[in-house]
Amino acid sequence: MTKSGDPKRRKASTPIDPSAILRVIGSIPEGAVASYGELATRAGLPGRARLVGRILREMPDLKLPWHRVLRSDGRIAFPPGSRSLREQVRRLAGEGVMVVRGRVDL
DNA sequence: GACATGACATAAC
DNA sequence: CGTTATGCCATGT
Numbered sequence: 460m461t462k463s464g465d466p467k468r469r470k471a472s473t474p475i476d477p478s479a480i481l482r483v484i485g486s487i488p489e490g491a492v493a494s495y496g497e498l499a500t501r502a503g504l505p506g507r508a509r510l511v512g513r514i515l516r517e518m519p520d521l522k523l524p525w526h527r528v529l530r531s532d533g534r535i536a537f538p539p540g541s542r543s544l545r546e547q548v549r550r551l552a553g554e555g556v557m558v559v560r561g562r563v564d565l
Numbered sequence: 566g567a568c569a570t571g572a573c574a575t576a577a578c
Numbered sequence: 579c580g581t582t583a584t585g586c587c588a589t590g591t
Contacts, residue, residue, distance in 0.1 A: 475588075494573085494574090495572075495573050495574080496573065496574055496575095499573085506574085506585080506586055506587080507573090507586070507587065507588090508573040508574060508586085508587095509571070509572095509573050509574090509586065509587060509588075510573090510586090510587065510588070511572080511573080512571070512572040512573060513571075513572080513587085513588060513589075514572095515572055516571085516572055517589095525572085528572075529572095530572085530573070530574085531573075531574055531575080532574095535572085536572035536573080537572065538572095543572080547572095
């Protein structure tokens with residue numbers, strides 16, 4: 460026993476459990492936005508904003524309102540001109556959220 | 566196991 | 579507004 464058999468011990472490559480983060484992101488109301496740090500804290504993971512970003516990156520997004528996730532400054536996380544950025548802006552616009560120059564206009 | 570990277574945050578300048 | 583620095587943690591090399 461030692462390290463094999465411990466439920467807390469992550470297996471090789473630590474695929475961590477994004478359930479909490481997914482839950483929080485899915486709980487974002489329509490027409491609203493949230494920042495990575497905010498989501499991380501709400502998920503019970505203070506200081507792990509990067510984790511949220513990592514999860515979304517690895518996620519198949521489908522069915523997840525990732526387009527409501529922005530940076531702490533209300534800025535979009537994607538680089539300008541990026542396809543994902545346009546998609547996010549387009550989706551937000553559909554919910555009444557206007558984005559100008561990569562910034563969210565409330 | 567060290568080093569580099571990243572859909573980040575906050576502070577300082 | 580811009581960059582630089584520091585912290586934070588999982589991944590990939």
